[in-house]
Amino acid sequence: MSLRGKSVIDLSDFERFELRQFLDTGHDLKRKQKRGEPHEILKGKSMAMIFMKSSTRTRVSFEVGMTQLGGHALYLQPSGTQLGRGETIGDTAQVLSRYCDVIMARVFGHDEVMGLAEFSTVPVINGLSDLLHPCQIMADMMTIEEHRGNLEGQKIVYVGDSNNVSNSIMQGCTIMGMDVTIGSPKGYTPSEEILKKATQLSKRYGTTLEVSTNPDEAVKGADVIYTDTFFSMGQERSKEKEDALMAFQVNKALVGKAKSDAIVMHCLPAHRDEELTSEVMDGPHSVVFDQAENRLHAQKGILALIV
Ligand code: CP
Ligand code: NVA
Secondary structure: OOOOOOOEOOHHHOOHHHHHHHHHHHHHHHHHHHHOOOOOOOOOOEEEEEEOOOOOHHHHHHHHHHHHOOOEEEEEOHHHOHHHHOOOHHHHHHHHHHHOOEEEEEOOOHHHHHHHHHHOOOOEEEOOOOOOOHHHHHHHHHHHHHHHOOOOOOEEEEEOOOOHHHHHHHHHHHHOOOEEEEEOOOOOOOOHHHHHHHHHHHHHHOOOEEEEOOHHHHOOOOOEEEEOOOOOOOOOOOHHHHHHHHOOOEOHHHHOOOOOOOEEEEOOOOOEOOOEOHHHHOOOOEOHHHHHHHHHHHHHHHHHHHO
16 A cells, blocks of 8 residues: 555554554665765755754754755745744645645644644645654664664664653654553643543554563663653643653663663753753763664655655
8 A cells, every 4th residue: 555645643553564664764865875876866955954843853854854855845934934924834834735736733732733734735744843753763763673674563662751752752653563662750641631642552563562660670671772762842831840850861870771782772862961961961872863863764665655
């Protein structure tokens, strides 16, 4: 079955074989790019990119990715468009669909990206919402395959604040057969709704899904340790949350409790010596910059199949 025309909003909308197709296409396009083989399969195609929040990786990797595929990407911000003056998401989606072949959006509320997809007649890609970050996890799974050989049966442990990144890990990694553990302090564990959905996926795919409030217990036997910022974009800093999350910092002692060859991941941007020590981030277990690079290749894989 073809993925053409399908929006990428939430990884739980996909079957394992579909995510596999995205990953394989990403790996294939990466090989082609490294060998210098032309792969301008989206010549003449345009992508609108709406950014309601800041971005370095998502913006640059999508824009460069479209260029490498022979297409073109437009960077749109509320301040420079009528979105900032109150034109609705629905009207914007209908207009952009008349010009562009795909829309990518980074938004606050998840309903905003859902609204775009509802009114758009071209596929919509979620470039991060407060709830989910699907493209990040596709790049991360490519990275895990490169470093660990496969996904199935590997144990990924996310430690820190339960957020858009951990929510997408619970979906994407479970669908691909990984055992997932979320280690978060009380009060910062995954929402009931996300947990329920991920539990259903884990039953379906025969994997384990655990939530722990003890970081040392959580990382036992981990093949992959993953962390992210204490405060996501749009969240207020608080001393209470910072204190709770400091106990979940990914440092040398915590990494020492995982498998000896475990890899350490972070979607970036990192807040050095908060959620992750510089020693670990720049150390031998870290693959954070490979992850960042794979945003480019994974998203090219997605674009190649849906556009
Ligand atoms: N990881 C990620 O999405 O980075 P940016 O916020 O820089 O896009
Ligand atoms: N959880 C982070 C991810 C940034 C890429 C945020 O939403 O700010």
